[in-house]
Ligand SMILES: C[S@@+](CC[C@H](N)C(=O)[O-])C[C@H]1O[C@@H](n2cnc3c(N)ncnc32)[C@H](O)[C@@H]1O
């Protein structure tokens with residue numbers, strides 16, 4: 497039976513962070529319960545629409561992301577997972593992750609999560625500096641993060657990821673060192689480190705355009721990235737993807753589904769899927785998503801057949817994000833090609849530029865190649 501990763505999107509947050517353009521609506525403290533109930537019902541209905549597809553596959557990983565899935569009542573998350581377990585072949589050893597925001601986790605919610613089978617938490621810290629946290633619109637301070645983190649640990653969760661960000665306006669190397677060292681003391685199994693991307697339409701994008709905030713220059717941003725790699729490596733975290741670090745054996749199985757270009761189904765607002773060489777994604781506007789589901793229709797807005805050459809290109813650029821690089825034998829087998837000889841010119845050029853390194857078995861990005869990864873991906877695209 498084919499194995500897939502399942503993604504479920506919860507598009508609600510307490511409030512919107514100043515940099516974020518993920519699909520989510522601010523619901524504040526006075527939660528609009530009716531809107532949440534309507535959305536959860538739509539999600540359950542959407543699962544039923546995939547009854548036939550789900551009959552033939554085994555769910556190896558489930559990622560409940562957002563938004564902030566932990567900002568709604570835990571009973572809804574429980575209901576979603578219970579429904580999935582009833583309607584799919586849900587692997588007994590599945591990795592089941594929930595994304596969370598510090599300050600939104602209670603013991604009652606934890607009870608729901610654990611009894612539903614959640615075994616991995618992802619918590620957004622971003623930085624330990626309270627001034628920076630407030631300047632980017634986070635709802636929590638560092639102490640609130642520690643309280644939430646400890647509550648998750650005390651509940652018995654043995655696999656925690658913490659998200660941090662670098663390249664924030666006003667962030668210093670000293671601040672980054674403090675964030676890393678504090679985090680290492682807490683010893684999460686996994687750390688994701690993202691360079692701040694200014695997304696058009698967000699308050700931070702507008703503030704930067706008006707000259708109210710200043711992004712760090714590229715050199716400082718790259719120094720921060722190299723610092724993260726070095727500091728985490730010394731503390732037992734191996735980098736296995738451009739933005740991801742873990743203790744051995746705690747790599748995110750769900751994200752590996754994406755990076756290895758394997759099949760996944762996304763449910764919920766704006767969710768993306770790739771199943772049986774077809775890529776499709778859902779409505780990004782809540783009213784349209786709900787309307788389609790409530791009429792018994794698929795909430796998809798586009799559907800593209802992926803040709804073999806497109807699939808190969810995606811496998812290359814996704815696989816190069818991984819530190820283990822591309823498994824050349826696997827690619828040769830999967831696509832019936834001789835990868836090295838078919839791409840000799842582009843690979844030699846990238847090698848001469850110091851952007852990739854190759855062995856008989858693997859093709860990998862060098863550190864310079866990671867810094868200039870877009871250039872490498874473009875080279876394969878134009879090949
Ligand atoms: C979509 S959020 C979901 C988790 C949770 N809502 C939270 O913020 O803690 C996942 C992570 O994406 C990262 N992120 C969101 N927007 C970003 C941006 N514009 N640039 C870089 N990282 C970003 C943050 O590190 C965040 O923790």
Ligand code: SF4
Nearest residue numbers: 509512513516562563
């Ligand atoms: S970063 Fe997380 S909490 Fe902030 S708006 Fe985005 S999804 Fe919501």
